[in-house]
Amino acid sequence: xxxxxxxxxxxxxxxxxCFKVASAxxxxxxxxxxxxxxxxxxxxVLEGEVxxxxxxxxxxxxxxxVNGANAIGIWMKSELASQIQHSGSYKSKxxxxxxxxxxxxxxxxxxxxxxxxxHSLRRTAAGRNIQxxxxxxxxxxxxxxxxxxxxxxxxxxxxxx
Amino acid sequence: xxxxPRLEDIKIIGYYLGRMIVGLTLTMLVPIVLGLAFAEINPxxxxxxxxxxxxxxxxxxxxxxxxxxxxxxxxxMIVVSLSWIAAMILGAIPMYLSGHxxxxxxxxxxxxxxxATTGLTLVQDLDHISYTHNLWxxxxxxxxxxxxxxxxxxxxxxxxxxxxxxxxxxxRDERIMPNVISTSRFIWLVSMVYLVLGTLALGTTGLLxxxxxxxxxxxxxxVFMAAxxxxxxxxxSQNMLYYHSPAFEVITVVIMILGALNFKLHYHVWMGNRRExxxxxxxxxxxxxxxxxxxVTAAGxxxxxxxxxxxxxxxxGFYQLVSGHTGTGFQTIxxxxxxxxxxxxxxxGVICAMALGGAVCSTTGAIKMLRVGIIFKAMKEDxxxxxxxxxxxxxxxxxxxxxxxxxxxxxxxxxxxxLCYLILYGLGALAGMYYGYPFMDSLFESTSAAANVGLSCGxxxxxxxxxxxxxxxxxxxxxxxxxxxxxxxxxxxxxAIKGKR
Numbered sequence: 001x002x003x004x005x006x007x008x009x010x011x012x013x014x015x016x017x018c019f020k021v022a023s024a025x026x027x028x029x030x031x032x033x034x035x036x037x038x039x040x041x042x043x044x045v046l047e048g049e050v051x052x053x054x055x056x057x058x059x060x061x062x063x064x065x066v067n068g069a070n071a072i073g074i075w076m077k078s079e080l081a082s083q084i085q086h087s088g089s090y091k092s093k094x095x096x097x098x099x100x101x102x103x104x105x106x107x108x109x110x111x112x113x114x115x116x117x118x119h120s121l122r123r124t125a126a127g128r129n130i131q132x133x134x135x136x137x138x139x140x141x142x143x144x145x146x147x148x149x150x151x152x153x154x155x156x157x158x159x160x161x
Numbered sequence: 162x163x164x165x166p167r168l169e170d171i172k173i174i175g176y177y178l179g180r181m182i183v184g185l186t187l188t189m190l191v192p193i194v195l196g197l198a199f200a201e202i203n204p205x206x207x208x209x210x211x212x213x214x215x216x217x218x219x220x221x222x223x224x225x226x227x228x229x230x231x232x233x234x235x236x237x238m239i240v241v242s243l244s245w246i247a248a249m250i251l252g253a254i255p256m257y258l259s260g261h262x263x264x265x266x267x268x269x270x271x272x273x274x275x276x277a278t279t280g281l282t283l284v285q286d287l288d289h290i291s292y293t294h295n296l297w298x299x300x301x302x303x304x305x306x307x308x309x310x311x312x313x314x315x316x317x318x319x320x321x322x323x324x325x326x327x328x329x330x331x332x333r334d335e336r337i338m339p340n341v342i343s344t345s346r347f348i349w350l351v352s353m354v355y356l357v358l359g360t361l362a363l364g365t366t367g368l369l370x371x372x373x374x375x376x377x378x379x380x381x382x383x384v385f386m387a388a389x390x391x392x393x394x395x396x397x398s399q400n401m402l403y404y405h406s407p408a409f410e411v412i413t414v415v416i417m418i419l420g421a422l423n424f425k426l427h428y429h430v431w432m433g434n435r436r437e438x439x440x441x442x443x444x445x446x447x448x449x450x451x452x453x454x455x456x457v458t459a460a461g462x463x464x465x466x467x468x469x470x471x472x473x474x475x476x477x478g479f480y481q482l483v484s485g486h487t488g489t490g491f492q493t494i495x496x497x498x499x500x501x502x503x504x505x506x507x508x509x510g511v512i513c514a515m516a517l518g519g520a521v522c523s524t525t526g527a528i529k530m531l532r533v534g535i536i537f538k539a540m541k542e543d544x545x546x547x548x549x550x551x552x553x554x555x556x557x558x559x560x561x562x563x564x565x566x567x568x569x570x571x572x573x574x575x576x577x578x579x580l581c582y583l584i585l586y587g588l589g590a591l592a593g594m595y596y597g598y599p600f601m602d603s604l605f606e607s608t609s610a611a612a613n614v615g616l617s618c619g620x621x622x623x624x625x626x627x628x629x630x631x632x633x634x635x636x637x638x639x640x641x642x643x644x645x646x647x648x649x650x651x652x653x654x655x656x657a658i659k660g661k662r
Binding site for chain 1 (some may be wrong): 181201202203204206207208210212213216217258288289290291292355368370371372373376397398399402403404405407467468469470472473474476477493494495497501502534
């Protein structure tokens with residue numbers, strides 16, 4: 001009987017391990033939104049760039065992470081967010097993070113929002129401040145158009161005389 | 162017999178169009194000043210280029226078409242419809258130069274969406290856009306909500322004697338004050354007072370919600386402009402979901418409803434006549450329409466079971482519904498969730514709400530409450546005629562600032578505009594289906610575009626077909642101007658081709 005059960009137990013362990021590996025693969029935000037029912041209340045991993053403000057709410061914070069075209073709100077303990085040093089904006093590239101947590105398609109704690117309650121966060125890439133490089137072509141265009149405007153003004157003055 | 166337009170007609174149209182463009186160009190100084198304050202050099206250069214190009218275009222038109230003559234009705238209507246096209250093209254220049262829009266057509270789409278206070282967007286990587294461009298996205302909603310002509314009349318264009326014709330051409334057939342310039346300035350006064358109050362309320366909420374002060378008040382001002390002008394753009398790609406704040410949602414609902422009310426009603430309430438709110442036909446119809454549409458939407462959502470608690474269902478259902486009804490387009494769900502998680506009944510509730518819109522002489526689009534009220538009153542009158550004795554004198558009246566007796570002319574006008582909107586919604590839906598989208602998705606997005614709402618079920622995307630982008634641009638334009646000036650422009654082109662000298 002024992003020998004009969006062995007293959008079954010082994011396959012079960014294999015299945016669980018496969019599922020663990022599969023669920024640890026970072027999901028795409030698009031996939032999470034499009035197949036929200038399938039991921040609902042399951043453990044997911046989301047990798048992406050931190051954008052916008054980190055909003056402190058008591059002992060927790062809201063961090064928004066963009067992956068592809070969509071950003072998703074991540075609810076986490078303040079300590080987890082302390083690793084984040086840069087958040088994406090016009091003048092900054094946000095830190096790359098890998099967040100693991102429970103996905104909710106309609107979170108009961110947050111009025112039905114689609115969100116992730118994170119239990120771990122790993123910084124995968126350091127963000128940085130972006131130094132704006134002035135585009136010389138734009139300066140040239142601005143001066144050419146200014147010259148054109150001055151020309152219109154001179155022609156108007158001449159016509160008046 | 163159709164007469165071909167004379168050169169003089171074209172000159173008059175060109176002259177007033179030039180003045181409108183110059184007026185509109187001056188509004189670009191606002192993002193330039195903000196960009197300098199934030200030391201965003203390239204964005205400032207984008208706006209300087211756009212400012213110079215627009216100013217040059219406007220001045221050339223004024224010089225080439227210089228005239229002292231007044232506008233007639235046809236010319237006034239054409240100036241308005243062309244002003245909106247010019248605003249779209251010129252307003253798109255700084256957007257396109259930023260590199261956040263893949264093509265100039267995409268930038269034009271967003272510019273028309275902004276000016277027409279729609280809120281559908283094709284912007285890329287919005288979360289990394291500059292403050293300068295983000296302000297412009299919201300400022301064009303503030304300008305478009307009040308009306309491009311109103312902006313020009315209020316601040317920049319002095320002494321335009323044909324002002325009233327242009328004012329009417331911009332879908333505002335009600336005067337609050339005896340003259341149009343005073344009316345325009347009152348509309349701005351109301352908007353500016355609410356801008357200060359709304360920004361304070363939203364900014365403080367953002368601040369308490371953990372945002373840094375500068376961002377909280379910048380977002381507050383942007384979100385106010387989009388909410389009061391029933392626009393729907395938001396500073397971040399997640400729209401209202403970015404804030405994760407019920408208080409933010411409550412405040413935006415209040416602002417959206419304020420934006421959906423008639424400016425004439427605001428005036429009377431400001432003057433102390435508060436009872437007008439409960440007596441006015443528009444507010445009554447709006448209340449009934451929101452209630453009925455919410456019951457339909459909530460019934461649909463309850464069937465799906467995605468929001469298990471009543472509070473959750475109310476928060477999600479009511480927010481999207483009010484956002485749709487007022488023509489704003491703010492979302493607290495992702496566009497794909499409409500189609501993937503909401504059922505056809507709940508979507509139908511939102512489509513009906515979007516199709517109806519807010520009050521006339523407000524910042525909303527769509528059929529509008531006064532027309533819906535007049536049509537129902539007329540139906541009631543006709544029903545009474547059938548039911549009562551033939552000798553009975555049947556009259557029906559409604560309260561809109563004063564008691565008004567229903568006349569056939571009003572009913573005809575209300576029905577015609579309603580019919581035009583229904584055809585516009587239908588044509589856009591057909592275009593969507595032609596490009597392979599399902600019926601419900603196509604109808605949803607088409608109604609959203611034509612009614613200047615901005616809720617999206619996911620069709621509006623950078624990858625959508627060019628033909629559909631152009632269709633939605635035309636729908637947003639025609640829907641915002643309520644057809645008359647658009648039809649006049651079409652008539653003008655037909656007369657130019659087929660008319661007799």
